[in-house]
Amino acid sequence: MENVLREQIAHMRQSFFDEGTLDSNYFVQLEQLEGPDNPTFVEEIITLFYRESMKMIATMENTLEKSPIDFIGINRMLNQIRVNSTSIGALGIKEKAIAMLSCVKENNLEGNKASLQEVKMEYDKFKGKLESYFQLMRQAGPIEKAVPPK
Secondary structure, eight states: OHHHHHHHHHHHHHHHHHTTSBOHHHHHHHHTTOBTTBTTHHHHHHHHHHHHHHHHHHHHHHHTTSSSOOHHHHHHHHHHHHHHHHHHTBHHHHHHHHHHHHHHHTTOHHHHHHHHHHHHHHHHHHHHHHHHHHHHHHHHOOOOOOOOOO
């Protein structure tokens, strides 16, 4: 049973790389930071990323409803989202943030609103996929690692 679950996890993880949800280089580096003292490190980082990004998205939504619009502030938050999504390997989110940055540079209000909705949809898709993945990971439990003889 555990082997079937591990295979399902490996297949799901690979599909994230294949479909462009995750950048394998960055995500694998993040996974390498997990250890016996913190086996849920990746899940915690992804959760923190999502929580902080959603705060910035809510702030951007509010900013786009005020006049005058603070495009500099939106630019700053989008760049933070771009950097954070890159560091965890969230390719789709990074790409949507970059697309929105071009609307910000043009001070395009309607384009920004539409782009922000695309960013939010990408976050929801990302969150749903990763929640399923982490749920399977918790079900499978930590992987026993061989301890070298002393």
